[in-house]
Amino acid sequence: MKKIALLFILAAFYVSGMSSCTAVKAYEKIKLNDSEMELSARKAEKFEQNAQLYREGSSGANGGKSGGGCGCN
Amino acid sequence: MKFISLTIVFFYLSIVASFAQIKSSEASFEKRKLKFEEANLVNSYYSQDGNNSAVTGGVGTEKLTDVSNSFDLKLSRYGKTGLKHTYTFEVGFDTYTSASSDNIDPATVTSASYSDVRIYPSLSWNIANEQKGNSIGFSASFSGEYDYTSIGGGLNYTKSSKDKNRDFSVKLQAFFDTWAVIMPIELRSNYRFEGYTQGDNAPRNSFSAALSLAQVISKDLQVLIMVEPAYQSGLLSTRYQRVYFNDINNFNPDGSRGTLKSEFLPDNRLKLPIGARLNYFWGDHIVLRSFARYYTDNWGINSSTAELETVVKITPFASVSPFYRYYQQSASEYFAGINQHQLSNTFYTSDYDLSKFNSNYFGAGVRFAPPAGVLKLQRITMVELRYGHYSRSNGLSSNIISMNLRFK
Numbered sequence: 001m002k003k004i005a006l007l008f009i010l011a012a013f014y015v016s017g018m019s020s021c022t023a024v025k026a027y028e029k030i031k032l033n034d035s036e037m038e039l040s041a042r043k044a045e046k047f048e049q050n051a052q053l054y055r056e057g058s059s060g061a062n063g064g065k066s067g068g069g070c071g072c073n
Numbered sequence: 074m075k076f077i078s079l080t081i082v083f084f085y086l087s088i089v090a091s092f093a094q095i096k097s098s099e100a101s102f103e104k105r106k107l108k109f110e111e112a113n114l115v116n117s118y119y120s121q122d123g124n125n126s127a128v129t130g131g132v133g134t135e136k137l138t139d140v141s142n143s144f145d146l147k148l149s150r151y152g153k154t155g156l157k158h159t160y161t162f163e164v165g166f167d168t169y170t171s172a173s174s175d176n177i178d179p180a181t182v183t184s185a186s187y188s189d190v191r192i193y194p195s196l197s198w199n200i201a202n203e204q205k206g207n208s209i210g211f212s213a214s215f216s217g218e219y220d221y222t223s224i225g226g227g228l229n230y231t232k233s234s235k236d237k238n239r240d241f242s243v244k245l246q247a248f249f250d251t252w253a254v255i256m257p258i259e260l261r262s263n264y265r266f267e268g269y270t271q272g273d274n275a276p277r278n279s280f281s282a283a284l285s286l287a288q289v290i291s292k293d294l295q296v297l298i299m300v301e302p303a304y305q306s307g308l309l310s311t312r313y314q315r316v317y318f319n320d321i322n323n324f325n326p327d328g329s330r331g332t333l334k335s336e337f338l339p340d341n342r343l344k345l346p347i348g349a350r351l352n353y354f355w356g357d358h359i360v361l362r363s364f365a366r367y368y369t370d371n372w373g374i375n376s377s378t379a380e381l382e383t384v385v386k387i388t389p390f391a392s393v394s395p396f397y398r399y400y401q402q403s404a405s406e407y408f409a410g411i412n413q414h415q416l417s418n419t420f421y422t423s424d425y426d427l428s429k430f431n432s433n434y435f436g437a438g439v440r441f442a443p444p445a446g447v448l449k450l451q452r453i454t455m456v457e458l459r460y461g462h463y464s465r466s467n468g469l470s471s472n473i474i475s476m477n478l479r480f481k
Contacts (some may be wrong), residue, residue, distance in 0.1 A: 023236055024238055028292050029289075031292060032289060034354065036386075037295065037354060039350045042438075043477045044457045045459070046117075051119055054426070055426055055465070055469065055471070057376060057426060058370070058378075059346065060283075061348030061366050062299075062348055062378075063299075
């Protein structure tokens with residue numbers, strides 16, 4: 001599992017560093033501009049992320065809270 | 074409570090003042106008018122149960138319910154120099170009931186710890202130069218509940234490439250928290266060991282730096298990579314969580330075995346998570362949203378997360394999104410179950426949130442964004458409902474249902 005996560009992240013690094021990324025023009029971004037394509041968690045996921053933050057030992061790098069406030073019962 | 078009220082009044086007045094300033098200059102420069110961008114109302118109901126409560130030493134009920142609500146409002150205007158100013162005000166309000174917290178003092182039928190309310194307003198201001206493709210932002214936040222107060226601040230900077238296919242951003246955040254120390258009832262009168270005692274106010278500070286890079290790969294694929302090192306210092310133990318040691322021939326007055334102490338953990342923690350998101354628009358009706366994260370910290374926890382959501386667009390305005398998330402973590406070196414810690418241990422906890430486990434989380438969301446508005450109410454542009462079921466390999470399970478209403 002750890003290997004899969006690392007591979008995924010390394011692949012993402014590799015892909016983002018590729019000089020062969022297509023130069024996508026503004027008028028070609030219909031799909032990329034779709035709200036479902038946003039590179040962030042949904043607003044409706046906010047409290048799911050909070051629950052996971054409190055019930056698991058790790059946090060951060062997902063756009064959610066990484067410290068501050070509690071509500072941690 | 075007085076501070077919370079003052080904070081809310083301050084934020085309210087800030088927004089009113091913003092409106093007032095705009096109105097006074099409206100006549101001379103129409104473009105500076107404050108524009109309503111959107112508002113979101115998010116509500117959720119969360120319920121969990123398990124049998125490894127840290128309050129009672131790693132055994133006992135973990136039953137908890139939480140009702141969470143948040144409202145955010147986004148306004149924008151263009152300044153004289155053409156910069157776009159965006160103001161976001163958010164206020165959150167949680168109410169929870171916790172059977173395990175009630176066991177801080179089990180003699181009470183329903184103690185003050187059984188339920189609590191948390192309120193957390195925040196304000197952010199972002200200034201964007203759309204021509205140059207960069208922006209800078211500031212944020213301030215407050216969170217208050219019965220025994221915990223947090224004041225936070227943040228700075229962020231984003232730079233976009235000329236073709237808008239790449240964004241780099243940095244976000245620095247700091248939280249300065251104060252925690253009123255509550256000890257288990259048995260340890261309130263004579264416990265003078267290892268730091269804070271009942272009634273003390275203890276600090277907990279958190280600092281993080283999130284660096285992210287978003288890249289468009291093709292007309293239907295984009296990726297984001299984020300690294301977010303974080304450092305915490307101060308009281309990181311939850312002092313009302315009990316730990317029973319392995320000297321089981323030592324009986325306590327309530328019949329439990331082993332020397333009883335309050336959880337004790339190091340006063341600093343360094344976290345290093347690295348995450349990536351990859352979204353792909355497959356064909357005309359399916360969007361694959363994926364997330365992966367690797368995490369490590371200096372308490373010995375290593376974890377991996379993998380998540381996949383498949384958005385099926387039934388019509389241009391309605392979609393269904395089943396999702397699945399797998400998570401696994403190793404145990405903190407300070408964790409052991411009831412009667413397993415040795416008295417010679419420097420740090421100790423029986424909090425199963427820091428134990429070795431894996432978890433599965435699955436569910437689905439539905440989303441409607443009709444052009445005429447939800448239920449023909451034009452101002453409500455989107456409604457989203459989500460349900461998720463979470464189960465952990467050590468027996469804890471939970472359910473959460475959330476709703477997001479968007480107004481424009």
